[in-house]
Amino acid sequence: MNHLSDWSLNCPIPISADSERISLAHGEGARLSRRLIAETILPRVASAEHTAFADAARVTTIGCRLAICADSHTVSPLFFSGGDLGSLSVYGTVNDLAVAGAYPRWLTLSLIIEEGLPKVILETVLDSVARAARECRVAIVAGDTKVVPRGAVDGLFINTSGVGEIMDPLPPGPGAIRVGDKVLVSGPIGRHGIAVMSARGGFTLDAESVSDSGSVFPVVSSLRDAVGEHLRAIRDATRGGVSGVLYEWAQESGHSFALNEPSLPVTDAVRGACELLGLDPLYVANEGTIVVAIDADYAQSAIEAMRRVVGCEQAAIIGEVQPAGISPVTIRRSVGPPRPLDEPTGAPLPRIC
């Protein structure tokens, strides 16, 4: 479906018909491969200690437990308001480590490139990978490149694995959630999903939604320092949105989650787009926003700790944990009794009229 001509629409860089493009030969392990890696990839992303990627990276000895995660990243279009595939692939893995209670240290970077991708797009994405890695102070220590025939992938897929050091105190997880606990979010919800949807649909709204794509490590650290002993669970609310996280927690804890709609932080841009498209921001994806369950007595301190972090000024208490009831997740809207909040099923599709 993706035609070469479409790429020029998605990339902020001007691309002409004779722009240099990635060919299958760039992935065949011979001279072109070597040059692509040595001249395009390594100078951009390799860390100071790992300037060449060996078969496996040898890293330093550390005296603590490790967290390991893997994530594959694909987004169409590759560039959207507030981010792109490159930064997304770093933040996604860093965030998985951060919410698992780890300090992100090392990443691997695997590229699966569609034949014909303009080289300048690859370079732009790699620059973004490098910027995000520097910001997160995580070293990219190993990688791999494959080029596949036209149509086999949508432009570019990136897989990153991450290794991090477990930090104490470690939140015990959703099984520890108790009735009376509070539920918090670190910022306005649904921004990433709406930003990508508008980039994909090509529709423009008066107020543009900017993706929240970013590292949640600073906000998790701030929480750990302030109220670490009292945290129950932390998750980044990616696909499935906040509702998806709460459904999982309800299942694991055996309790129900009661949300209060007027307390939800939602930007006007996201709200407007959701009203228009018939979506609920609670189901829409985030890429730099966390959901937190915490002992109610420490919820206010947690909010203050989150709001001290840049980008989390709108952190809010959005609900509380109740005994299992009419639904795993309920919501009290501006009018009427609490109603069940449905579990997200598949990607949200816009309504017809």
Added chain:
Amino acid sequence: MKFVDEFRNPEQSLALLHRIKATVTRPWVLMEVCGGQTHGLLRYGIDVELSGVVELIHGPGCPVCVTDMAAIDHALDLAHRPHVLLASFGDMLRVPGSRGSLLTARANGANVLMVYSPLDAVRYAESHPSEHVVFFAVGFETTAPATALAVLQAQRLGLDNFSVLASHVRVLPAMEALIQAPQNRVQGFLAAGHVCCITGYSDYEEFVRRFRVPVVVTGFETIDLLQGILDCVMQLESGSAEVHNSYSRSVDRNGNMHARDVIAKVYEIDTRVWRGLGPVDSGGYSIRRELQQFDAMHRFNLKAVAQNEINPDIALQARCRAGEVLTGRLKPCDCAEFRKACTPETPLGAPMVSSEGACAAYEKFHPRATL
């Protein structure tokens, strides 16, 4: 947020609820015609607040739900043809035809594209001249003008690789069919606000005279819905049956003249099979003969399939009681398959799929027993 919050004001909503309860001396049965209204009512629990006072029957105003299975089968057939790309709205892609949905067809290699607007499909056709783009057009008078504009745009551009599989439906003939059905219980209608934005409400004047039922043009927010209900029960209590416009910030008597012109230019009124209702006289729009090069039925020589020619054995049709739901004879939660065999992941019929479907509204907002 402007234009939203003031119409969901909690104090005003409570006051309206009290007024409705104070007005009613016996329970009344109203039908909200549009699926968007059904979702608004259930989302805010208005149906629960009014239980015993006003019974709300959920009408057929869900474009996806009333789309005849034969039309979906035509779309599936086209999507599998070489060099054809089938474009439609996101909601439509999940609805099962007699052999799967457009989404499953796409997973099996069919060429299916989700678009936000019919004009996106025209743009795609313009930039991909080697493919024939069929826009699968569903919806009421609300979406019919946008499809019509797409046809006119394709004509202006001289495109030979764009056509429309038109399954547009007209709401008033369906209301006439419902009110005349022998088992009808509806005593008043909340007319679909967005449809009336296009059509106006002058046509309802004849309807209320003929059938002696009040019709109130109603919007979608809590206050809109409660005002519509209040107006309707006040009329019923006083024995009057008139057309009132309770959505005047969007609707006037004559509607959107430009949209109506475009509709008249592109379509002719036709009998249409509605899922659940069967053939409805004047119940749909077809592409005019002069524009038949943009009519996929004509371009691909498709034959209208009579309802009784569809394989009656398939489990889906046998078990889905969408017809009774769409005509207000069955509440989704009273269907034996609801939340059992029929879920949003494995829908037996369109009302469970569509974001405006009544079964989806119950799945979303109707309490479950326990975890």
